[in-house]
Amino acid sequence: MTTLRVYDLKDQVLALDLRDLLRLLAPRSLEAxxxxxxxxxxxxxxxxxxxxxEGGERLEGLAQGDGQLSGSDLAALAKNTRQVIWGEFVGSxxxxxxxxxxxxxxxxSTFYEIVSDDDAVLNKISSTYKDVRTGETPVTSWLLDxxxx
Numbered sequence: 115m116t117t118l119r120v121y122d123l124k125d126q127v128l129a130l131d132l133r134d135l136l137r138l139l140a141p142r143s144l145e146a147x148x149x150x151x152x153x154x155x156x157x158x159x160x161x162x163x164x165x166x167x168e169g170g171e172r173l174e175g176l177a178q179g180d181g182q183l184s185g186s187d188l189a190a191l192a193k194n195t196r197q198v199i200w201g202e203f204v205g206s207x208x209x210x211x212x213x214x215x216x217x218x219x220x221x222x223s224t225f226y227e228i229v230s231d232d233d234a235v236l237n238k239i240s241s242t243y244k245d246v247r248t249g250e251t252p253v254t255s256w257l258l259d260x261x262x263x
Contacts, residue, residue: 117249169194
């Protein structure tokens with residue numbers, strides 16, 4: 115699977131959020147089944163999910179138990195979320211729930227990581243955003259020490 119990282123900024127803030135990526139990947143993103151989870155830390159027992167707004171609070175509750183929901187439900191929650199700071203969203207086709215179609219990961223409001231082997235997904239990301247970098251490996255743990263933990 116290929117890993118792309120989107121660093122686009124607008125007024126010194128990340129220029130995209132989960133709702134934008136779901137809209138870009140529609141209609142498949144709306145048809146997919148999604149698992150919402152935390153981003154794991156390199157320190158055992160540490161993980162993060164953080165999102166703001168009413169939808170963000172509900173997403174955070176789902177993330178604590180690797181909650182599953184439909185693409186249309188995720189899109190509705192994302193619409194009511196101001197910002198996803200940390201979080202992982204794994205989308206699978208309804209007929210292939212054992213194999214991820216796309217993984218969307220918010221990393222510390224610094225970038226969004228999109229992991230997929232679907233050329234249509236990778237092409238849409240690359241052609242829509244300006245600062246897209248190829249990641250050697252997906253972020254599966256955050257290596258920086260967080261002082262608030």
